[in-house]
Amino acid sequence: MKQAKTLTKAELRRVVDVTKACSRYPQRDTTMLLLTHWCGMRVGEVAALRVSDVVDVNGDVRAEITLAVQQTKGNAARVVFVPDRMRRQLQCYLQSAEKPVHSPFLFQTQKTQRFSANTATQHLQRLYQRAGIVGATSHSGRRTFITELAAKGVGVRVLAALAGHRNIQTTQRYIDVNDEMMRNAVELL
Known part of the structure; x- marks a missing residue:
């Protein structure tokens, strides 16, 4: 889906x-x-x-x-x-x-x-x-909220708690990885 x-x-x-x-x-x-x-x-x-x-x-x-x-x-x-x-x-x-x-x-x-x-x-x-x-x-607002916080470095356990998810795998499915996030990631090196 x-x-x-x-x-x-x-x-x-x-x-x-x-x-x-x-x-x-x-x-x-x-x-x-x-x-x-x-x-x-x-x-x-x-x-x-x-x-x-x-x-x-x-x-x-x-x-x-x-x-x-x-x-x-x-x-x-x-x-x-x-x-x-x-x-x-x-x-x-x-x-x-x-x-x-x-x-x-x-x-x-x-x-x-x-x-x-x-x-x-x-x-x-x-x-x-x-x-x-x-x-x-x-549901776009919720996915955007979680994705933006993930992009800013908020840990998945905190994201799960904010989202009201019992399972972090559920939260991980909400995170939409994009080019900007990948660019920022490689710049951390």
């Missing part, structure tokens, strides 16, 4: 720019997309996020999101570490809501229903298609 495309920084920028320019809900859609790219979250985990997972009692965006067993694929709770730029994006999204969030879920469809994993998958697929990114799927 062919794997989802990993995106270059320019391709991610293009998807974000097109989403901001063309989407009916640009903050929501950009935030959903970036959670997969900057936090390595599965699309089903993004769809299952509750406001209380992301915002603490003081109204601040958390630096760590604890996913409960029922929110993850492998039925194992895990912690998602949220980089500063993602925290800023989440804050912008929360402030941009046209009306108060009545649902406990962070992301809602235009009919104010929560996204299912399947609906969110299809939604991200449309964002990539609209930007003209061929081969990208809802």
